[in-house]
Amino acid sequence: MCLGVKASYLGSKVLEAKYISKSYGELKLLEDFYYQFAPFEKVGIVGANGSGKTTFLRLLMGEEPCDRGSIDIGSTVRFGYFSQEGLSFDENKKVIDVVRDIAEEISLGNGKKLSASQFLTHFLFSPEVQHHYASKLSGGEKRRLYLCTVLMTNPNFLVLDEPTNDLDILSLNILEEYLVSFKGCVLVVSHDRFFMDKIVDHLLVFEGDAIVRDFPGNYTQYREWKEQQEALLRKEKESERKSKTNLPDIEPKKEESSANRKRTYREEQEFIALEKEIAQIEENIALIENDLASGQLEGSAIEQKCIELSRLNQELDKKAQRWMELGELEKK
16 A cells, blocks of 8 residues: 655755855865746765765755855755664554654545554554553664654655665555655655665765765666777777777777686686675765764864765775775686
8 A cells, every 4th residue: 555645745846055165174075056936846866985975965965064155945845854863752652652742643635633542553654562661662663663653743854864774675665655646845865776776866976075966867867878988098098009009999908808708716706705894884985974963073084984984985985996896807
């Protein structure tokens, strides 16, 4: 069943980011960025770790100040914010009471209403589990309950930071159905390509160095476009190289013959090790991003974190490039 929840009224003026800038020391995340949200649009945010995606959300939500510029929010906007930082409910309460503290019922688009218990049931909390204390829930169940508390506030502008993390397939399908039918604005950060393809109209791509590309399409379309651009760039560089060296316009045979070769044993071990190293670097980047976003660091501590973040991002790019090179070779 598709849950067509009725969002609260959203006027023509939604949200305007007016030439905002944000840096941490030498690390520039945004510079004179402008964007005006239209009613009912659904925007995805993608980019490498450390490129400023979560910081951008925090700026919009007023959790961090802009270095320059301003955020102008329409008078009818009612945010529902699902953050990575985690839970915002009392775990010593029963699941049903956590939701009832927000609202006893929620209105649907067809004029009907769902009770708090019915809403929880739709999000896979059985009547029995609804009377368990929230502290007894698993990590994934707590994330799902947190999502319910956000949706029960009847927002008209959802801001979701990695909402699919720790959700099982059924919960993910329910969330997708909810967002597809949601009559309001959605701004979502996610690494889940399939989820993004189903939900968003277009993307804000954080490319690093304060560059944000507004791309009119979903994530798969963006990847296809990017691959085309990279292919064109490679072709231009190859043409330039040939023109300088007066080489005949033929493909190098060595590259053709090596393209299909198999990974050696040593390369296979390197490939496996790189996967683990990349995962560890991404985890370290996430920890530093959380430290920077906490607002508890000052002066030299911020600068040191930014330097380390920059170093880790460079290391990540290098290892990811090598991993992709090895991945193109066939496994023995």
